[in-house]
Amino acid sequence: MTVGQRKQSGSSGSSHSDTPVLQSKDAGEGSGVALKKQIGLVSACGIIVGNIIGSGIFVSPKGVLENASSVGMAIIVWVTTGIITAIGALCYAELGVTIPKSGGDYSYVKDIFGGLAGFLRLWIAVLVIYPTNQAVIALTFSNYILQPFFPSCFPPEGGLRLLAAGCLLLLTWVNCYSVRWATCVQDIFTAGKLLALGLIIIMGVVQICKGHYYWLEPAHAFETFRDYDVGLIALSFLQGSFAYGGWNFLNYVTEELVDPYRNLPCAIFISIPVVTFVYVFANVAYVTAMSPQELLASNAVAVTFGEKLLGVMSWIMPISVALSTFGGVNGSLFTSSRLFFAGAREGQLPCLLAMIHITRCTPIPALVFTLISTLLMLCTSDIYTLINYVGFINYLFYGVTVAGQIVLRIKQPDIYRPIKVSLLWPVIYLLFWAFLLVFSLYSEPVVCGIGLAIMMTGVPVYFLGVYWENKPQCFHIIIGKMTHLCQKLCLVVYPDMKDQNKEDDKSPQMNA
Secondary structure: OOOEEEOOOOOOOOOOOOOOEEEEHHHHOOOOOOOOOOOOOOHHHHHHHHOOOOOOOHHHHHHOOOHHHOOHHHHHHHHHHHHHHHHHHHHHHHHHHHOOOOOOOHHHHHHHHHHHHHHHHHEEEEEEHHHHHHHHHHHHHHHHHHHHHOOOOOOOOOHHHHHHHHHHHHHHHHHHHHHHHHHHHHHHHHHHHHHHHHHHHHHHHHHOOOOOOOOHHHHHHHOOOOOOOOOHHHHHHHHHHHHHHHOOOHHHHHHHOOOHHHHHHHHHHHHHHHHHHHHHHHHHHHHHHHHHHHHHHOOOOHEEEEEHHOOHHHHHHHHHEEEEEHHHHHHHHHHHHHHHHHHOOOOOOOOOHHHOOOOOOHHHHHHHHHHHHHHHOOOOHHHHHHHHHHHHHHHHHHHHHHHHHHHHHHHOOOOOOOOOOOHHHHHHEEEHHHHHHHHHHHOOOOHHHHHHHHHOHHHHHHHHHHHHHOOHHHHHHHHHHHHHHHHHHHHHEOOOOHHHHHHHOOOOOOOO
C-alpha cells in the first residue's frame, strides 16, 4: 500500500482534501476494495422486519396504552400507525430508486435541500437518534435476560448496562468481521422474533376461543381509566411510531442491495404489511390475558403475558424476546453504520469513517464509531424518555424527507423514476406528521425542545467543520496523521467507487 491523497467527488465544502490516507495499490486500475452487493430479497426483508421488530412491541404497548387512555383507542393507534408507516414507506420507495445512494433520508435531504439540511439530519442521527435507538434495544435485551433472575424486584442498573455493553461489543465484532455473517445473524433472529410473536398471537387466539375477550368487547374496550386528551393521544402515536421505527433502514444500504431497483420496493411492500399484522394481533393477544391495569404495571409486558399463560414454560417468553432484541441491535448497528459511512463519504463527517477493510470490505471505522456513541448513550437508562426523543426527532425528519419528494417532483419532473406514487400519499403523510409535531410540542415542550436544541447545535459545527474550507495547515496535518494511524490499526482504505459503479450498472432497472 502507498500513501495517497483523498479525491472528493461530489462533496462540496469538504475540508478533508489534503488528508493523507492509505490506498490499495490497484485502486487506480478499478480493482480496489469496495462495498459488495450481498443483500438479496430475503435478507432485505430481514433487515426491515428485524429492525422494526426490535424492542418496541415488547416495551411500547405500555406507553401506547397509558397515553391512549383505553384499550380500544390503543388498538386504533396501532392500526393507524401501521397504515401511516406503509404510506411513508411508499414515499421512501420512490425516493430510494430515484436517488439510489446509501444513506437513506440523509442522502435524500442533502441532495434535495442542500448540505446544511443534510448535515443537520446527520448530526442529530449521530448524537441522538441511532445511539439512542441501539441503547434502548440493548437495555431491553438486558432487561429480558435478567428479569427471570430477579422475579420480585428490578434487575440492578449496573448489570443491565454491562450486559447491554457486552451485546453491543459482540455484534459490532460480527459486523466488522463479515457482511455475510451480519446478514445471516439478521435472518436467523428475524425468523426467531416472528416465531415469538406468532406464539403470542396463537395464545391470544386460544384465549379468545375460551371466551377471554372482555376488553375486546366494544362496551368495555373504550372504558377509560383517565379522560381522553388530544396531546396524550399524540404521544401514544409517538410511542407507536417507535415500535414501527426502522421501516426506512433498508434505504441506508441501497448500494449493497442486489438489484436495488427491484428488491428495495419489493422488500418494503412485503415487510410493512407483515409487521402491521403481527403488531396489531400481538396487542390484541396481550389484552386477552391482562387487564389494562396489569399491563401498565408491567415493565416486561411479554414476560408477564407468558407467566399468565405458559406456567412452568414461561421461561420461553423472556428468552424469545431477548433473542428478538438481540437481532434488533444487530440490524441497527448494520444500517446506522452505513449512514455514518455515507456522511463521511460526502465530506460531512471525519474521512476515516468512509473507509472499509482491505479484505473484509466492511466499514470498520463507522462501526466502531457507532459502538462508542451507543456505549456513551447507555449512561442514560430512562427508557421512555429516550423513546420520546427518538420518536419526535425521527418524525421531524421523516416529514422533511417526504416533503422533499414533492419538492423533487417540482424541481426535476422529468428525472427517471422506476416507481412513481400519487402525490396524494405524501400529502396524507405530511398532514399526520404535522398533527403529531404540533401536539407533541404542546404536551411535552421540554422533551421536544431539548431535541430541537441538540439538532441546532449542528449549525455552527457545519460552518466550522464542513463549510469552512481554508482551515490552518497544522489542522490538516494533525488530522492526517491521526487518520493515517487509525488506517494502519484497522487496515482500512477508501472504497474504489469505480468498482461500485460497475456493479450498479449491472442492476437492471424497472420500467416506469
